[in-house]
Amino acid sequence: MNVFLDGSTLSFTDIKLVLNKKATVEVHEDAWENVKKSRAVVEKLIEDKNVIYGVNTGFGKFSDTIISTDDLEHLQINLIRSHACAVGKPFSEDVSRVMLLLRANALAKGYSGIRPETLQLLIDCLNHEIHPVIPSQGSLGASGDLAPLAHLALVLVGEGEAIYLGEKLEAKEVLRRAGLKPIRLKAKEGLALINGTQALTSVGVLAYLEAQKLFHMANRVAALTLEGLRGIVDAFSPESHLVRPYPEQQEVAERILSYVEGSKLTTKQGELRVQDAYSLRCIPQVHGAISQTLNYVKEKLMIEINSATDNPLIFADSGKVISGGNFHGQPIAFAMDFLSIGVAEIANISERRIERLVNPQLNDLPAFLSTNPGLESGLMITQYVAASLVSENKTLAHPSSVDSIPSSANQEDHVSMGTTAARHAYEIVQNARKVVAIEAICAAQAADIRGCEKLAPESKLLHEKIRATVPLIISDRVFATDIENLDQALKQENWSFDTGAIT
Template sequence: MAILNGSDLTLVKLKDIIFKEEKIRICPDAADQAAKSRAAVEKVVRESRTVYGINTGFGKFSDVTIDSEDTRALQLHLIRSHACGLGDPLPETVTRAMAVLRLNALLKGHSGVRREVLDRLADMVNLKMDAVIPSQGSLGASGDLAPLSHLALVLVGEGEVWQEGRRVRSADVWKEHGIRPVVLEAKEGLALINGTQAMTAIGALNYLEAEQLALQAEWIAGMTVEALRGITDAFHPAVHEARGYPEQSEVAKRMLGWLAGSRLATRQGEERVQDAYSIRCIPQVHGASWQVLGYVKEKLEIEMNAATDNPLIFDDGETIISGGNFHGQPIAFAMDFLKIGMAELANISERRIERLVNPQLNEGLSPFLSPEPGLQSGAMILQYAAASLVSENKTLAHPASVDSIPSSANQEDHVSMGTTAARHARDIITNVRRVLAVEAFCAHHACAIRGKDNMAPALLSKWEALGSVTRPLDEDRVFSKDISKLERWLLEDAGFTSPA
């Protein structure tokens, strides 16, 4: 049971909730704090004070005062009008994470929602009522308005949720469980949709996948080192300590661990003096990607525990301030940075693939790893496919965060495009996994040619695990099937039972 209190949610906890289906519970102290902020909202309504989002319009309509008897209608109109997302639905894992993160943000006690709203969000997670939310349509400020509006529609019984792969009306599922949908009161619609939980949910699941891919990239690279009779001296700890980046040193240490006991890897001068950069510089390049991951993790875990709506309530209601915590710039930057860091793992992997298949570079392996060069093409076009993906990544890696477009009649005149950055990062991560699957396939076959019994014990274990999914390249076949199987295996091996 994961207890949410608005302050200490981590990526590891989130992974357990999303992929291990761990139930969540609301921390009583956090609920009490939320109740105080709700009392402040109700006091504003009673006293007919003019406060943005409670009894005013939204965006450019912020100067329009709303009568007290219309505050309920105001909130419902808000989420209906803002639920204009476009495109294919986000994965269920992402929308479940959005519900968790939105609940956690409201539990900080600055948003002014009733306990009923908090409970229904928890119910959505615990009952696996994963909202159907279109993937496009957010500018990333004022937060993720369109995606979060689709989430809020579920709470009021007007949205759709996934049930056993089907889209069904949330009202029907609430009724099935004997639970009444929420009737929104003053400020609650705004509190539900004014935040960064779409980009942060996508970003969090991106990070979780990326972290595991970075680890998998190391043993896959290790297998390539063996296949190419690579030199292990380049991973000597003294080399990396001399530079000073701990992430680089840690990659080198793990590479030596994977290669320990190998009779295929060589020492300096045995076969050649030094390897090409894609082999020799694995710690430097992969280590730099780990530096990116460290930055991204820090920013995500701050945002996962942040109050990101507007206005925010402080001092038990004595202070209510309109600010801009909904602006997604920190996550936009983090996702753009993640795109670059992950794209590089694919770039260097594709160069290792080229070395495995190119007869001028593969240290005596058959051309394109073909069992009958000329009659059979072997892995020739697999390298093409990998090259296509890394080229696509270069386009996707263009930063979304440097763009902005004014909205709401120029009231909201600078936006983050953070959700676009997160979505593109997700696409890059998928491409990276596919490129690594190609390298794993080629290295698996190349090590079979070299003699798997001479492999390092740790890498032999991985070789055998891959053998349960694919077989060496003994004849030409439809290799896309092998790569699809390996892609799925890498995902499951990393602890993801479905695409995040």
């Protein structure tokens, strides 16, 4: 199973193959030619003593400082060492792996002026499952993800640390064990490795992929809640959604109806009550809008993962070297803030459905779904946990992209804070999944109280999956274990029953 990089056609399917199936990564033959042409331009410009930013000049505010030919290699290693100053908890191995992949894909595009052997070592690290240890804090998301990518680049020169076969080791030792040799950076190469958006984009890709999976599960869990609360299905009828023609809203309504088809628990308008609360009745409108958000995020990420985002860019056909700003993370910063808001809403409306499931004033079920109300508290405090997570998400969803702090003595006077936006979006996804897990636990318990044999066939499948992880509640127990176990289960691919994705 191989994934070929050419800088233009990398897909989410490819990323998942590299991430989950450890597919072998190769650079496409045509891409190698582009890489070689780009490098040849750099070497010719150096030979002709042209002044090129980051090749024979300093960086940032030092862009007007000319560097002698004898110091060009020293300039590049100094860049990597000085910029490797990120702090905080390291990114996960998954993030580190995707960063390697995305950086390699950007370099394979052929506009970075890097040598083929340097790109090959990036690929070799991927294929040997060498994952650089990269602290997660310290990037402004403009001038690229300089600090995080510098930690990635350190490993290629045999410095820094990496995870190899589950063990954290010095990079030099990791390369030795894998049968690889560190490189000695030549002109332009250090800058080519660190000037890009691959840290914020890698976190963004993982946040999106998990959010997409969570979204589909939230629809299924919402349908199970609808049955547990004997909800009214009229609100999901196609007629009302055709007159407000958002495709995503229509599709969510259609899916909910398909999930509850054959249910003996759902009701019709006027049968028990005329209308349901918004958290039930407005599932298509709210979840549909969330789907729109996911579509937007997917579109921007697809562009970014196949972009040249370093500076300067080398155009081999014309011989031009252009100092521009493709490293600026604003497009993905906006997308990540939007993702944060959308996923926070998954949790917001889910928590309201949890409240309707456990609150005896809002349903005809035993108080807090307890088997012995009063003596036992049942699922009372799970709603507290959901409320706490929802509140935390509200603070995390504060947009990062509206902030900017000048850097490099005001040479780099506007930045995106996109990496912070991506990190927060990822945290929100983790919190939201726990909220949906709590709703699933409560909805399954309500279904058992009502009689799970009355569930729609689709909901029965979901109920069985939940019960395989969270046993029927017959008395109070430590529910933290149930929430954690179901949260982990929801992350797995085999929980994605849907054959067609909305986003």
